Amino acid sequence: MTDAWLQPTRSKRPPLSPGRGAAVWALATLSLLAVWLIVYAFVLTSFEAARSQTVLYSKARETLALQTAPLGGLIEPRTPVAVISAPALGINDLVIVEGTASGDLMTGPGHRRDTVLPGQAGVSVVYGRSTLFGGPFGQLGAARKGDSITVTTGQGVFEFKVLKVRRAGGALLPVLAVGKGRLTLVSGNGSGFGALMSPNGAVYVDAALVGDAQPSPGHPSGVPFAETAMQGDAGSMLSLVLALPLLMGAFVFVVWARSRWGGWQAWLVGAPLILAGLWIVSQATVQLLPNLL
Numbered sequence: 001m002t003d004a005w006l007q008p009t010r011s012k013r014p015p016l017s018p019g020r021g022a023a024v025w026a027l028a029t030l031s032l033l034a035v036w037l038i039v040y041a042f043v044l045t046s047f048e049a050a051r052s053q054t055v056l057y058s059k060a061r062e063t064l065a066l067q068t069a070p071l072g073g074l075i076e077p078r079t080p081v082a083v084i085s086a087p088a089l090g091i092n093d094l095v096i097v098e099g100t101a102s103g104d105l106m107t108g109p110g111h112r113r114d115t116v117l118p119g120q121a122g123v124s125v126v127y128g129r130s131t132l133f134g135g136p137f138g139q140l141g142a143a144r145k146g147d148s149i150t151v152t153t154g155q156g157v158f159e160f161k162v163l164k165v166r167r168a169g170g171a172l173l174p175v176l177a178v179g180k181g182r183l184t185l186v187s188g189n190g191s192g193f194g195a196l197m198s199p200n201g202a203v204y205v206d207a208a209l210v211g212d213a214q215p216s217p218g219h220p221s222g223v224p225f226a227e228t229a230m231q232g233d234a235g236s237m238l239s240l241v242l243a244l245p246l247l248m249g250a251f252v253f254v255v256w257a258r259s260r261w262g263g264w265q266a267w268l269v270g271a272p273l274i275l276a277g278l279w280i281v282s283q284a285t286v287q288l289l290p291n292l293l
Contacts, residue, residue, distance in 0.1 A: 033278075040282040041132055045106070049133035052107035056080050056095040069154030070098070072117060072217040078104055081111050082118055084126070086149040089185075089205075090139040096151075100127040101226045102233040102291040106283070109136055109185075114223050116181075118151040119158035121213040123182045127229065130188035130203075131293050132286060137187035141165065143205045149183060155214040160207035168201035168229075181209030186229055188292035202229045202292055229292060236287035243284055247277030 060080035063069040070081055077099035084094050096118075100110040109128035116122040128137030147162040160183045163173065167189055176182050185205040226233045254270035 033281075036278055037282055037285060040278075041286060044282075045133040045286070049106065049108060049136070053095055056097065056107060057083070057093065060095050064152065064154060067154065071154050072120070072219050074220065075113070077101070077113075078107060082151050082153045084109065084118075084149065084151045086147065088147040089137075089143055089149075091136065091149075094128075094136055096126055099227065100223070100291060102231070102287040102289065103236065104227075105129050105291050106133050106286070108133075112223060112227065113220050116216040116219060117153055117155075118160075118183050119153050119155055119181060119209065119214050120216040121179050121181055122216060123176055123184060125184045125186060127186045127292060129292060132289075137185060137292075140185055140187045140205050141189065141203050147207075149185075149207050151183065159210040161210055163206045163208055166204045166206070168204075170204075173206050179213060181213035183207045183209065186292065188230070188290065226291075230290040232288045232290055234288070236284045240281060240284035240288070243277060243280040247274065247281055250274045250277050 060069070060083055063080065064083075070079060075081060075098040077097070079098045080095050081098050082096040084096055085092055094108050096109045096111050097104060097107055098111050098113060100112045104110045105127060109126050111117065112125040112127060115125045118124045118126070128140075129135055130138045130140070143162050143165050145162055145164065149160040149162065151158050151160065158181070166172075173182075183206075185207070186202055189201045189203045225231060226235065250270060250273040253273065254266050257266035257270060260266075
């Protein structure tokens with residue numbers, strides 16, 4: 001004789017209603033998407049930026065060697081225009097591209113198009129991210145007066161010495177004398193997850209050109225609002241709107257294929273589609289964030 005009759009019986013959990021089941025699936029999907037976005041932003045973007053820099057560095061070396069590097073005027077966005085190094089700031093042979101929109105800074109530091117190129121007479125402004133995509137300018141706040149910055153362009157190699165570090169609202173430097181050159185590096189004020197959740201302005205590093213400045217052939221007189229400091233790119237909203245249905249369609253396809261082909265066959269075909277959709281959605285989402293993060 002057993003004591004099974006003494007053990008309490010377990011009541012079966014009632015099945016979820018269609019409405020609750022849909023809500024659970026929606027919440028689980030949103031949670032997984034949020035986790036993916038965090039992993040993409042803080043981990044995968046670093047690899048993406050490193051790959052972009054490898055490609056850009058090869059292209060920059062070629063244009064510098066052939067003396068075909070752009071010197072000013074209207075330059076296509078994301079075109080390599082210079083190579084910057086500042087060991088004290090953790091910057092080593094990074095390629096600067098043209099443009100400072102959020103999408104431009106996914107590849108590395110970007111030159112603000114309405115300023116001269118580094119080494120030319122006037123003030124040259126270069127933006128860089130503090131956290132995402134490897135955070136190339138994440139150590140700008142640690143700059144000290146006298147730190148050396150080297151920039152190579154189609155006009156030669158130029159050395160700059162840091163004058164000061166300032167935050168948004170801080171006192172500006174005196175107006176630059178005619179024929180002199182200055183470089184201003186700009187990034188988000190802070191780094192890491194806290195900066196992403198609570199962006200609080202920009203940090204600026206002003207550096208004076210050592211030696212003579214080169215002439216400039218001119219540059220645009222202004223830039224779109226999306227290319228100014230701490231702005232996102234609303235233009236990526238269209239990509240996001242188009243990518244989300246593709247991502248949902250990939251999930252639906254996997255569910256359908258699983259019922260027809262089986263589990264592993266469905267995921268073998270559907271996983272690349274889902275990953276591609278997630279990547280496009282993630283890129284578009286990140287571009288909505290401030291460009292200096």
